[in-house]
Amino acid sequence: MTPAISKQAVQRALSGHAAIGLLASALLYLICLTGTVVVFYQEWQRIEQPDAPEMAAITPDAVQRAVAAVLASEKGKPATTHLYVHMPVDGLPRTTITTDHQAVHVDADGRIAMPEENAWSEFLLHAHYALNIPGLVGMTIVGIFGVMILALSLSGIVAHPRIFRDAFRLRARDNHGVGLADWHNRLSVWTLPFSLAIALTGSMIGLGAVGAYGLAAAFYKNDVEAAYAPIFGKEHGADASPAPLANVSAALTWLASNHPEVRPTYVILHDPQTRGQHIQLIAEHPRRLIYGETYQFGADGSYHGKVGMSDGHMGQQLAASTYNLHFGNYGGLPVKLAYILFGLALTVVVATGTSIWLGKRQRRGLHEPRLRAGWDGVIWGVPIALTLTFLARLLLGNGAPLIAIFWTLTIAIPLLAMFGRPEPRPKRLIQRLFVAALLAALIVAVTGMSMV
Amino acid sequence: MSETAPLVWIGAAGLVAAVLQLRRAWGLPRRSAAANGIGWALMLVGAALALAGNGAWGLAVASLFGMTTAALLLAHAGWTSPKGKGRASDRKAHMLPDKGEPRRLGRRLLTFVLTIPLAFVAALLAALGVRALAGMAGWSEADGNATALLLLPLLWGILAFWLLMLPRRGAQCALLAIPAAAGFGLILVGGAI
Numbered sequence: 325m326t327p328a329i330s331k332q333a334v335q336r337a338l339s340g341h342a343a344i345g346l347l348a349s350a351l352l353y354l355i356c357l358t359g360t361v362v363v364f365y366q367e368w369q370r371i372e373q374p375d376a377p378e379m380a381a382i383t384p385d386a387v388q389r390a391v392a393a394v395l396a397s398e399k400g401k402p403a404t405t406h407l408y409v410h411m412p413v414d415g416l417p418r419t420t421i422t423t424d425h426q427a428v429h430v431d432a433d434g435r436i437a438m439p440e441e442n443a444w445s446e447f448l449l450h451a452h453y454a455l456n457i458p459g460l461v462g463m464t465i466v467g468i469f470g471v472m473i474l475a476l477s478l479s480g481i482v483a484h485p486r487i488f489r490d491a492f493r494l495r496a497r498d499n500h501g502v503g504l505a506d507w508h509n510r511l512s513v514w515t516l517p518f519s520l521a522i523a524l525t526g527s528m529i530g531l532g533a534v535g536a537y538g539l540a541a542a543f544y545k546n547d548v549e550a551a552y553a554p555i556f557g558k559e560h561g562a563d564a565s566p567a568p569l570a571n572v573s574a575a576l577t578w579l580a581s582n583h584p585e586v587r588p589t590y591v592i593l594h595d596p597q598t599r600g601q602h603i604q605l606i607a608e609h610p611r612r613l614i615y616g617e618t619y620q621f622g623a624d625g626s627y628h629g630k631v632g633m634s635d636g637h638m639g640q641q642l643a644a645s646t647y648n649l650h651f652g653n654y655g656g657l658p659v660k661l662a663y664i665l666f667g668l669a670l671t672v673v674v675a676t677g678t679s680i681w682l683g684k685r686q687r688r689g690l691h692e693p694r695l696r697a698g699w700d701g702v703i704w705g706v707p708i709a710l711t712l713t714f715l716a717r718l719l720l721g722n723g724a725p726l727i728a729i730f731w732t733l734t735i736a737i738p739l740l741a742m743f744g745r746p747e748p749r750p751k752r753l754i755q756r757l758f759v760a761a762l763l764a765a766l767i768v769a770v771t772g773m774s775m776v
Numbered sequence: 777m778s779e780t781a782p783l784v785w786i787g788a789a790g791l792v793a794a795v796l797q798l799r800r801a802w803g804l805p806r807r808s809a810a811a812n813g814i815g816w817a818l819m820l821v822g823a824a825l826a827l828a829g830n831g832a833w834g835l836a837v838a839s840l841f842g843m844t845t846a847a848l849l850l851a852h853a854g855w856t857s858p859k860g861k862g863r864a865s866d867r868k869a870h871m872l873p874d875k876g877e878p879r880r881l882g883r884r885l886l887t888f889v890l891t892i893p894l895a896f897v898a899a900l901l902a903a904l905g906v907r908a909l910a911g912m913a914g915w916s917e918a919d920g921n922a923t924a925l926l927l928l929p930l931l932w933g934i935l936a937f938w939l940l941m942l943p944r945r946g947a948q949c950a951l952l953a954i955p956a957a958a959g960f961g962l963i964l965v966g967g968a969i
Contacts, residue, residue: 333941340940343887467929468892474933479940491846492799496854510853514846517839527929535903535925542904542963543911554917611780613832632918639922645832655837662840665847 329485337482342681344479348472349678350702351455354734355469356674357706358452359522360667363652363660366415368445371769372717376438377431378417384576387411387419387591389434391572394421395596397436401425403564403598409572409591413608414656441722444714447730453530456727460533467530473523476677480512487513501683508676511669518666519673525650555643557618557631563600567623570596574625575603582627583607589616602628609634613645613654675703697746701738704754709733711761718768719775783829784838790822791842799849890948891936898956899932905959908966931955 329337345352362368370376387409398404404423412419419430420440427440447456454462481487491513495506512519539551549559572591579588586607595601603621618631633644648654652663678699685692709730716724741750767773794815801811819842826838903924910920935951942948 332943336941336943340937343940344891344936347888468896471929471933471936474929475936475940478934478937482941489802492802492849492853494850494853495857497857497859507854510850514843514850518843521836523933524926524929527933528925531929532925535900535928538900538904538928539907539921539924543907551921554921611830611833613836637916637918637922639916639919642926643922649832649836654833659837659840662844666843669847 329482334483334485337479341476341479341483344472344475345674345677346681348469348476349674349699350738351465352469352472353671353674353702354455354706355452355466356667356671358448358710359526360664360671361710362445362448362452363663363667365445365449365651366413366653368448369416369418369442372444373429373438373441376418376429376440379412379419379432380417382412382419382430382432382434384573384580386430386432386434387576388571388573390419390421390430390436391591391593391596392569393430393434393436394423394426394428395569398423398425403596405595407593407596409593411588411590413587413589415653443722443724443726444717447713447726448710451730456731463530463532464534465530467527467532467534470523470525470527470530473519474527477512477516477519477523480509484509501680501687504676504683505680508673508680512673515666515669515673519670521649522667522670525646528646529650554637555640556633557620560594560602561600562595563598564595565599567597567599567601570601570603570623571625572603575605575619575621575627578621578625578627579605579607579619583619585610586617599623613648614641615644615647679703693746693749694742697750698738698742700749700751700754701741704751704758705737705741706734708737708754708758708761711758711765715761715765715768718765719773721774780837781829781834783825784834785829787822787824787826787829787834788838788841790818790825791838792822792845794818794822795842795845795849886945887940890952891939894952895935895939896932898952898959899928899935901959901963902931902955903927903959905955905962908962912966 391407391409394407395404402424404425406424408422410416410418410420410422419432421428421430422440429437429440431437450456450462452466454466456462457465487509491510493506494510495502497503536548536551540546540548544550570593572593576588576591579586586609588605588607590604590606592604592606593601594604601623603623603625605619605621606616607619608616612634614633617634620628620630622628632640634641652659682692682696682699686696712733713724713726713730716729717726737754741754745753794817797811797818798815801808801815804811822838822842823835826834828834830837906927907920907924910923911917915923935955939948939951942951
C-alpha cells in the first residue's frame with residue numbers, strides 16, 4: 325500500500341508519534357503491563373486465598389441467610405448504606421458479601437466462612453485503573469493515556485507509509501535496530517483493532533467522570549447523578565426509619581423462574597433494614613458484551629422493572645459494553661488468553677517504541693548511557709516491582725504495604741540504573757533480578773510459605 | 777459459547793481467510809489490486825456476518841480469530857527469518873535536540889499546552905455540543921449522553937494527532953477554535969446553561 329502522503333506529512337507524523345510516545349512512555353508501559361496481568365483478576369484472587377469456600381451456585385435462601393448473618397455481625401456499627409453479594413460465576417465460583425465495613429466469603433449454606441483477603445488483586449486492579457491514586461484523579465490520568473494510545477495509533481500509521489505492505493515481514497534476527505523496529509511495527513498493525521478498542525473503552529471509562537461533570541454543568545444544573553441516570557438508572561430516595569430485612573431470596577427466585585437464561589452476578593441491597601431499602605440484581609446475558617442488566621425489586625422482592633442495559637437505548641447498551649470489551653471477560657478462558665497475548669503485544673509495542681528512539685540516537689553518535697539505563701530500569705523494573713509486591717503479599721499477608729513497595733521499587737530501579745550503574749549497560753543484571761524475583765514468587769506460591 | 781450463532785463462526789472463518797489472503801497479496805512481487813481487494817472484502821464480509829450472528833459480541837469474538845491468525849503468521853515469519861544485514865532507519869524524530877541544537881523549550885511547552893489541555897477543552901465542548909444537537913434532534917437523553925462520553929476521548933485523540941500534523945500555530949489555533957466555538961454555541965442553544 326502506498327498512500328499519497330507527502331514526505332513532510334510523514335516526517336511530522338513521526339515527530340508527533342515520538343513526542344506523544346516519549347511523553348507517555350513509562351506510565352503507558354506500566355498501564356499496559358498491569359492491564360495485561362489484571363486480565364486474570366479473578367484467577368489471582370483464587371491464588372491469593374485458595375482456601376475460600378467455592379461453589380458452582382448458591383440457593384436464594386442461602387443468600388438470604390448470608391445477608392442476615394453479615395448484617396447481624398455489624399450490630400453496634402453505623403448502618404451500611406450498600407450491601408453487595410458477589411454471586412458465584414465460572415471464573416470466580418465464590419459468594420462474597422461486601423458492606424461499608426467488611427468483606428467476607430460465605431459458604432454454600434449461607435454461613436460466614438472467613439474474611440475476604442485479596443489485597444494484591446485489588447492493588448493490581450487499582451494500579452491499572454488509577455495508578456493507585458485515590459479519587460477520580462488517577463482514573464482521569466489513566467483515561468488521558470487511553471487518548472494518547474489513540475493519537476499514537478493514528479500518527480504511527482501516517483508515519484510509516486509501508487506499514488501495511490510490510491505487515492507480514494518480521495526480521496526478528498536482524499541487529500542494529502531493524503528487528504526492534506519490525507517487532508514494533510508488526511505488532512502495532514496486527515493488534516490495531518484490539519489497541520483501538522482497548523484505548524477507546526479505557527479512555528471512556530477513565531474520562532467518564534470528567535465527561536459526566538461536563539454533562540452535568542451543561543445540561544443538569546451541576547447534578548452529576550442526573551447526568552448518569554438516563555444511562556445507568558437513578559438512585560431511589562432514602563428513608564432511614566428501621567424495617568425488617570428485604571427479601572433478597574424472593575428477588576433471586578423471581579429472576580431464576582422468569583429469566584432462566586441469565587445468570588445473576590451481583591445482588592445490591594441499598595440501605596438495608598430501612599424503609600427505603602430496595603434490591604438490584606445484576607445479571608449476565610449470554611453472548612452479549614454488556615456487563616449485565618440491572619433488575620430492580622422492592623423490599624418484599626416484588627419486581628419493579630429493569631434499567632435497560634440489555635435492550636434499552638443504544639447509548640445504554642454502548643456504555644454497558646465498554647467494561648467487558650476493555651477487560652476481556654466476555655468469553656471465558658479463551659478470550660482471556662487472547663487478551664493476555666494482545667495485551668502483551670501492546671506492552672511490547674510501547675516498550676520498543678522508546679528503545680527504537682534511543683537506538684536511532686545512538687546510531688547518530690549520541691552516547692546517552694543514563695537514558696538507556698533508565699529505560700532498561702523501567703522495562704524490567706516494573707515487572708520486578710509487580711512480582712515483589714506479589715511475593716510480599718504471600719509472605720506478609722493481606723496487610724502488606726503493597727502500594728508503597730510497588731511505587732518505591734518502580735521509581736527506585738530506573739533511578740538506580742541511571743545514576744548508580746549506567747555502564748556497562750544494566751539490562752542483563754535487571755533481567756536476572758526479574759527472573760530471580762519470579763522464581764522466588766513461584767516457589768513461595770507453590771509451597772504456600774508465609775511469615776504470618 | 778455452545779449456543780453461539782453459526783454466523784459468528786462463519787464470520788470468524790472469513791476473518792481468518794482475509795488475513796491469509798492479505799498475507800498472500802502483500803507477498804506478491806507486484807501489487808495486485810484484485811488480490812488486495814479480495815482480502816479486504818473477506819474482512820468486511822466476515823465482520824458483517826459475525827455482527828449479524830451475535831451483534832457486538834459476535835464481532836468482538838470473531839475479530840480475535842483474525843488477530844490470532846495474524847499473530848501466528850508473524851510468529852512464523854519471525855521464526856523463519858534469516859539473519860539479515862539490513863540497516864535500521866536513522867530518521868530523526870526531533871524529540872530531543874542533538875548536540876549544538878537549540879532546546880526550543882518554549883515552543884515545545886506551547887505544543888504540549890495545545891495538544892493536551894486545550895485540545896481536551898475543545899473536545900469536551902464539541903462533545904457537549906453534539907449532545908445538545910442530539911437533544912434538539914429528539915434523541916433520548918441516554919443516547920445523547922453516551923454519545924458525548926464516547927466522543928470526548930475520540931475527538932481529543934484525533935485533535936491531538938491532527939494538531940501535531942499542522943506546521944503553523946495559526947492553523948493549530950483554528951483547529952481548536954472551530955470545534956470549541958461550534959460546541960459552545962450549540963450548548964448555549966440546546967443546553968440548560
